[in-house]
Amino acid sequence: MMLGAVQFGVLAACIVLFVPMGMAGWHLSRNKMLFFSGALFITLAVGVHLTPYFPSFSAFIPSSSSLPSSPTVVASSVNRDSCISSLHEIEFHNQDSRNNDSTSEKKSWKWVDSNKGVVDCEFQKLSKSDASDLLNGSWVVVAGDSQARLMVVSLLELLMGLDEIERVRGDLFKRHSDYHTTVDVIGMKLDFIWAPYVSNLTDLMVEFREKRYHPDVFVIGSGLWDMLHVNNATDYGVSVSRLKDSLMPLLPVTPEFEFEDRPVVVRSPLMFWLGMPTLINSILNTEEKRAKMTDAMWYAYDEQIYKSKLVRNFGGPLFLLDIHYLSSGCGRTCTVDGMHYDGIVYEAAVHIMLNALLIESQQRLS
Known part of the structure; x- marks a missing residue:
């Protein structure tokens, strides 16, 4: 002026x-x-x-900021959202494997051929080297129940290799305990926090907020333990709402969802919600599980996730790693107890997570 x-x-x-x-x-x-x-x-x-x-x-005279976005910018935004929504479009296949003159079947997975994301979004199964580059120097926290622990196993298998993971498997699978490790080659710190109830996750969020530090990547999820030992979907919904309130201060504040009737900007996915798997009631290994962990109860719990607007699919901030969809796609032959699935399901979830991080950070690997 x-x-x-x-x-x-x-x-x-x-x-x-x-x-x-x-x-x-x-x-x-x-x-x-x-x-x-x-x-x-x-x-x-x-x-x-x-x-x-x-x-x-x-x-x-309209300034450049008040002018409509250029077609390139709009296309970029649309492609990002389209890519994110296509990440779970994968399929599992039986694959013959020969060993000592005998043939056995094992599962493999890939993004479906009709999924445009494979070409347009450059979805890829990341190699150990690529995954290491992506997570180099980062701090990853995975918190939840046994599903979260299996997610950690698949992530470490990718970063460390099968031989190395066998050395730590005993420590990692100590029941109801935390696990901490550092992948020294890439300087990545990984913490698994045993948090079987949503209230445990809320306490963890409050702790991070009070200490004013938080990980680069969160993977959190809880529900099965609550379904078995509490078996009250309404109370679960209250806990999930409290969890959402507790994590809001930790989120970097792109209007993508509403909080208390006002738009909130979040650069996501910084946090991932690990969904509950498909439950095959007839092969659950205890009578109590078969009585309490029914399809009706599963859907009642899942409805609370929808009502709370915790995950992006339902208008919330967290990216859903849909273990229910993946485990259902893998099928009954991928589980022996109707609840915990073969590693290939969590392997697929890990690659979905890593590709989501690539999309959100607008990175491309050579």
Whole structure:
């Protein structure tokens, strides 16, 4: 605004100087020329002093920020959302495996051929090297029940290899205990926190908030333990709502969902919600589980996740790792107890998570 006034002042000075000279060239009388020059000077002087109090001409011209986004920017945003929504479109296949002159079947998985994301979004099964580059120097926290522990196993298998994971499997599978490790080669710190109830997750969020530090990547999820030992979907819903409230201060605040009827901006997925698996009631290994962990109860618990708007699929901040969809796709042959599934299900979930991180961070691996 100040610059505009200065420029206008220079223009006024030029007019005051040169216009009377031009008029003199037309042989006007001296008095007429002096009168006109004085009037012109006073008018322009007043204009210069009042200019700062009026909008500049540029104010009436749409700025670049107020113009509609360019097609490239819009396409980029749409593609990102489309890519995220396509990440779970995978399928499992039986694959013959020969060993010592015998043939056995094992499962494999891939993104479905009709999934445009494979080409357009560059979905890929990350190699050990690529996953290491992505998580280099990061701090990852996985918190929850036995499903979360299986997620940790698959992530470490990718980063460390099968031989190395066998050395730590005993420590990792100590019942109802935490596990902490560092992948020294890439400087990645990984913590598994045993948190079987949603209230345990809430306490963890409060702890991070009070200490004013938090991991680079969260993977949290809880529900099976509550379903078995509490078996009250309404109470579970209350706990999930409290969890959402507790994690809000930790989220970097892109209007994508509403919190207390107001839009909130979140760069996600910083946090992932680990969904509950498909439960095959007939092969659950105890009578109590078969009585309490029914399909009806599973859907009642899942409905509370929807009502709380915790995950992005339902308008919330957390990216859903849909173990229910993945375990259902793998099928009954992928579980021996109707609840815990073969590693291939959690392997697929790990690659979905890593590709989601790539999409959100707009990175591309060579």
